[in-house]
Amino acid sequence: MKKWIILLCIALISSVIVPMSHVSANTNFKDVGASHRAAAEISYLVNKNIINGVTPTEFVPDREVTRGEAAAMLGRSLGLNGQKRATSFKDVAAGNMASGYIVELVNKKVISGYGDGTFRPNAKLDRGEMAILINRAYTLGGTNSSDSAKILMDKGIAQGMADGSFGGNVTIIRSDFAVFLARTINADFRVKTGDTSIFKTTQYVSVGSSTLNIRSKPQVVNSPSNVIGKLSHGQMVSVASYTGNWAYIKAGNLIGYVDKSYLKSAKPAAVLPAPPPAAGKDLTIIIDPGHGGTDPGASGFGFLEKNVALNVSNHMKSYFDKTPIQVVMTRTGDTYPSLTQRAEFAKKYGGDMFVSIHTNAFNNSVNGQESFYYGSTSATNPYVTQSKVLSIYMQARMQEAWPLVNRGVKQGNLAVLRQNTVPATLIEMGFIDSDVDIKYIRSDAHRKNMGRALYLASLDFYYHYHGRTDLGQYYSIAGSSPSKRLH
Numbered sequence: 029m030k031k032w033i034i035l036l037c038i039a040l041i042s043s044v045i046v047p048m049s050h051v052s053a054n055t056n057f058k059d060v061g062a063s064h065r066a067a068a069e070i071s072y073l074v075n076k077n078i079i080n081g082v083t084p085t086e087f088v089p090d091r092e093v094t095r096g097e098a099a100a101m102l103g104r105s106l107g108l109n110g111q112k113r114a115t116s117f118k119d120v121a122a123g124n125m126a127s128g129y130i131v132e133l134v135n136k137k138v139i140s141g142y143g144d145g146t147f148r149p150n151a152k153l154d155r156g157e158m159a160i161l162i163n164r165a166y167t168l169g170g171t172n173s174s175d176s177a178k179i180l181m182d183k184g185i186a187q188g189m190a191d192g193s194f195g196g197n198v199t200i201i202r203s204d205f206a207v208f209l210a211r212t213i214n215a216d217f218r219v220k221t222g223d224t225s226i227f228k229t230t231q232y233v234s235v236g237s238s239t240l241n242i243r244s245k246p247q248v249v250n251s252p253s254n255v256i257g258k259l260s261h262g263q264m265v266s267v268a269s270y271t272g273n274w275a276y277i278k279a280g281n282l283i284g285y286v287d288k289s290y291l292k293s294a295k296p297a298a299v300l301p302a303p304p305p306a307a308g309k310d311l312t313i314i315i316d317p318g319h320g321g322t323d324p325g326a327s328g329f330g331f332l333e334k335n336v337a338l339n340v341s342n343h344m345k346s347y348f349d350k351t352p353i354q355v356v357m358t359r360t361g362d363t364y365p366s367l368t369q370r371a372e373f374a375k376k377y378g379g380d381m382f383v384s385i386h387t388n389a390f391n392n393s394v395n396g397q398e399s400f401y402y403g404s405t406s407a408t409n410p411y412v413t414q415s416k417v418l419s420i421y422m423q424a425r426m427q428e429a430w431p432l433v434n435r436g437v438k439q440g441n442l443a444v445l446r447q448n449t450v451p452a453t454l455i456e457m458g459f460i461d462s463d464v465d466i467k468y469i470r471s472d473a474h475r476k477n478m479g480r481a482l483y484l485a486s487l488d489f490y491y492h493y494h495g496r497t498d499l500g501q502y503y504s505i506a507g508s509s510p511s512k513r514l515h
């Protein structure tokens with residue numbers, strides 16, 4: 029894996045034009061020919077006696093750099109006194125070729141040893157350590173490996189790996205070290221990140237909702253191994269040249285090849301966003317806040333049933349408002365539609381389900397929650413089973429929201445249920461005159477939670493009774509999920 033990354037990195041570096049006119053590659057190394065990607069930098073450093081060959085005729089450009097070698101090369105580049113001498117490290121003898129530079133660099137706080145008193149001169153140096161060393165040696169400002177790496181990249185001293193990262197854990201080889209050191213010392217070697225002189229032609233990516241691979245080389249046979257980046261629809265690229273079906277492009281900091289058939293000279297129209305979810309658009313929920321106007325309903329502790337019912341209804345509706353499911357309320361203010369008018373709402377507004385919302389009262393002697401359905405087929409409403417199932421889910425979610433006494437699901441001969449034309453339930457959320465239940469009824473947070481419960485119960489009914497799993501996506505709006513099947 030490491031080797032693969034290094035190879036790609038080399039491919040990337042070699043694709044960048046580095047000015048060479050000011051220096052000629054005139055070393056005697058038989059393994060660094062004039063066309064070697066680092067020939068100019070190696071020659072420059074050799075001529076300055078900063079870097080040496082491993083032998084007079086071999087540079088060994090791919091050999092990994094050790095900490096000792098790095099210290100010597102950095103020390104020479106800074107003009108430090110490299111005279112061999114004793115060090116404070118037990119593993120760096122006075123005779124070590126880098127001992128003088130190590131002492132000097134430690135004094136300048138460029139490099140340090142380890143807690144166990146060693147320097148580990150033969151340990152391999154990685155790119156992250158190199159970034160820190162160069163930053164400290166040339167006071168570029170970086171204090172840790174990631175900001176040091178960023179500074180080197182920003183200055184055109186180093187480039188990232190093919191995968192876009194800096195590759196801080198990748199061991200650095202001699203030729204790369206030479207390139208980075210030469211660019212540090214002499215700005216003429218630096219990569220001009222803003223220089224797009226060969227990438228002249230502006231083109232736009234046109235791939236719809238797909239993505240376009242940037243490859244390190246023109247590739248006819250599909251090989252995922254050379255993908256170095258991805259472009260999305262509408263992104264701008266600069267093209268240098270074409271090779272067959274491939275365009276040689278620059279996009280941001282990435283340089284590589286893309287299939288030219290996905291490039292257009294005019295910016296393509298934006299891809300239309302996916303249509304909004306339509307699940308549940310066919311459903312209309314009728315919410316009936318009990319009582320209202322001249323009919324306050326029950327009362328207790330200064331609270332009126334009509335106000336509590338309307339408030340919970342509004343909370344319930346607010347959840348549906350985040351979905352395509354329609355809601356119609358029998359009243360939205362302090363008015364009193366008649367029971368017959370309420371029952372006719374579903375028919376009038378194409379409703380599919382009816383929930384009448386109430387609180388109970390019984391002289392502070394009873395408490396708890398109950399749900400009612402009309403237990404036999406009426407003149408207008410054949411939905412006995414559905415109404416019962418709806419009541420079951422309402423009761424369960426009410427219990428979940430407010431843990432009050434469970435008075436159960438019951439049959440009730442109530443006009444708004446009997447006269448209705450759709451599955452209908454009437455819920456009693458609690459006893460408004462009960463000193464137990466009022467603790468929930470009086471709290472807006474609890475009332476909101478009850479509205480949420482009634483929303484979820486409505487989803488549960490469609491989800492389980494009608495198999496409407498398409499509505500499953502709307503539970504997350506209330507941070508919930510479908511209930512257990514309860515019928």
Ligand SMILES: [Zn+2]
Nearest residue numbers: 318325386387
């Ligand atoms: Zn009531």
